[in-house]
């Protein structure tokens with residue numbers, strides 16, 4: 515399917531038409547493998563799935579397709595031909611647009627599930643009709659889907675790139691560094707702090723590279739490039755297991771998924787230096 519514009523909305527179309535359904539059983543998406551392609555179901559109504567529904571959201575329109583997200587129960591067989599597959603395992607299988615939509619879909623479901631009660635007074639929250647938000651009828655607290663900004667940075671020293679690995683990475687995989695933005699920080703301050711904390715070095719010459727929504731569980735990755743200035747690699751043992759300078763022309767370790775912005779940062783450096 516071609517890349518198309520997505521228009522978010524909370525108001526479903528008046529006429530029922532065939533829509534794309536992003537159906538989740540926890541973190542697993544309902545997909546159909548067809549002609550070497552992975553698709554999401556197209557139905558007029560969710561009842562065609564034969565699955566019970568816990569919650570449903572209209573997400574908006576992708577091209578001319580209305581899109582819905584649904585959480586279903588743990589038990590019961592998927593419809594014939596379909597399977598529930600972990601969204602992480604689908605990063606490469608789904609097209610860029612479908613993966614982004616699925617990421618949007620699961621985040622809305624998780625926000626709905628995790629914000630059923632007011633965090634301030636404990637009253638049951640109510641959905642607002644006009645925007646994607648919930649309001650407490652008792653104390654008026656409003657809750658929007660949470661997004662957690664995180665920076666990701668590529669540090670280079672001439673033709674060398676700093677790659678590191680944490681203990682929970684796949685064996686032999688190395689990547690660039692990342693970390694969550696704290697309240698009150700600029701993105702640039704987060705980059706400087708995270709690099710100092712995780713690998714103990716100083717960087718400057720920060721440049722914005724790009725961004726990527728990352729639904730595990732609700733990050734927005736903001737990517738930067740930066741130059742090494744000073745310091746020796748000193749690992750934060752809680753976060754990282756190893757960090758090394760790798761020469762662009764040398765043999766590299768296993769790299770992150772080709773659709774991650776981490777990989778784009780690395781490939782961009784390699785293209786420049788090889």
Ligand SMILES: NC(=O)C1=CN([C@@H]2O[C@H](COP(=O)(O)OP(=O)(O)OC[C@H]3O[C@@H](n4cnc5c(N)ncnc54)[C@H](O)[C@@H]3O)[C@@H](O)[C@H]2O)C=CC1
Pocket residue numbers: 662664666691692693694695726728730731733735753770774775776777
């Ligand atoms: N798309 C991509 O290319 C990449 C995405 N990421 C994502 O970036 C994020 C940060 O990366 P890492 O530092 O490696 O993650 P991490 O999972 O190692 O998180 C570091 C620590 O931050 C704390 N934390 C968790 N959620 C937080 C929040 N919302 N706000 C503040 N602190 C929080 C926790 O103590 C956690 O152990 C993760 O969501 C990760 O999935 C990381 C690398 C590449």
Ligand SMILES: [Mg+2]
Pocket residue numbers: 691692693694708712753
């Ligand atoms: Mg980190």
Ligand SMILES: [Zn+2]
Pocket residue numbers: 632633634635636637650651652653654655
């Ligand atoms: Zn309240």
